[in-house]
Amino acid sequence: RISELMDKLQEHFAMAGQKVNRYTGTDYSGIEALRREIKEQERLVKARRSAVNEAKDALDAAHSQQGASQKEVVGLLERKHSWSAQDLERYMALVRSEHINDQAVQAAKDRLHAAERALEEARSQLERRERAQYHEEQIWSDTIRRNSTWVTFGLMGVNIFLLLVNLAVIEPWRRRRLVKEVRRALDEKTPMVAAM
Template sequence: EFKSRLLKISDQAATQLRARTDDWTAITKTTFRRLGAELNTMTGYEEIDILKRKVVEQELRTNACRQASKDAKLRYEEAVAARSNSQREVNDLLQRKSSWSDADVSRFTVLIRQDHMLEQEETRAKIGVDEAEVSLEREFSELMRAILGRYHEEQIWSDKIRSAATYGQIAALALNLIVFILAIILVEPWKRKRLAQTFEKKTEELSAETKDVVEAGIADVKKELEVQVRALTVLAEAALKAEAERE
């Protein structure tokens, strides 16, 4: 029972940890996405993103026109081939016109009528090819303009960033120079004054310590002299007393 409760608690803790991790990851992604968007807006890169999307959209339109042009050319080739086959069959019938049967006459009539229809289809297919090529050329020109516009804006943005970086370096250099000058004008005198005060304080402390040592030494010498004087006095008194007794 204890193990089952422990496993249950561990599973709950792991689930909560995963949930918190997922929430933190989602919040982090959202935050970085927002910061990236704000940074692009501040630096002007947002316009380049718009131009990039325009280039992608124009590429899709150009590819669609290219595929439409291929399809139109294929239809035109099929129409030309169908009409060529029909004309070839008509020529074959005309070569043996003297021996036509009723079926040949009927087939010739059908082929003539069909040739007129095939000619119209070929004409329409040719017009479709021309229109598709014109559309492709127009969309390709738009694609080139979009690419050049994007390249131009990227160059302008790159120049702005380089200029900003250069100005930033100049500003940093100027700031360092100002700090250096202020250090020379303000900090160095203060340091010298502080050093002089510290030296003066140390000198006073050493003088006081030396004075105390000298006074203590003088006091010791004075005490020793007093002891010696008392000893000499005692000796002198003893000598005088002894001299008086001899007399």
């Protein structure tokens, strides 16, 4: 039962703290949301970087395939005078595949450029979010500083007020009371001294 009461109190204090933070402009939840967005964007940048690497690997593979095919064509052309029927068929197949290889290289280049553009866009989004977070944190920090200054001035004002109340009201009252107690004590002792 006590734990339930403490849980409810803690919940009410948290809600009151949130309301005070919202009212004073020191609510940090917007910055926390930006931080979550930045982490998500960082994951996206990492995935896009991985996609760029895969596209580069695919382009390298397409270039390798094209290079191997061209090398084989050059090798066949060097011994053109001694071709067999099989060599002729292979040459024709390589010539036909040259267009396919060119298309594969172009497609790999296009995929690489698209992946690089997507990566650049993700990076610029990340940079914008980081700038927004920095800006929001600066505003939050300035608000905390400003509120702290006003709280300090308020506490100084309360201290000065209490000092003036002490000097103007409490000290004269204590002095009068002390004088009365001393007079009463003297009045009580005076008849005793006279009686002796």
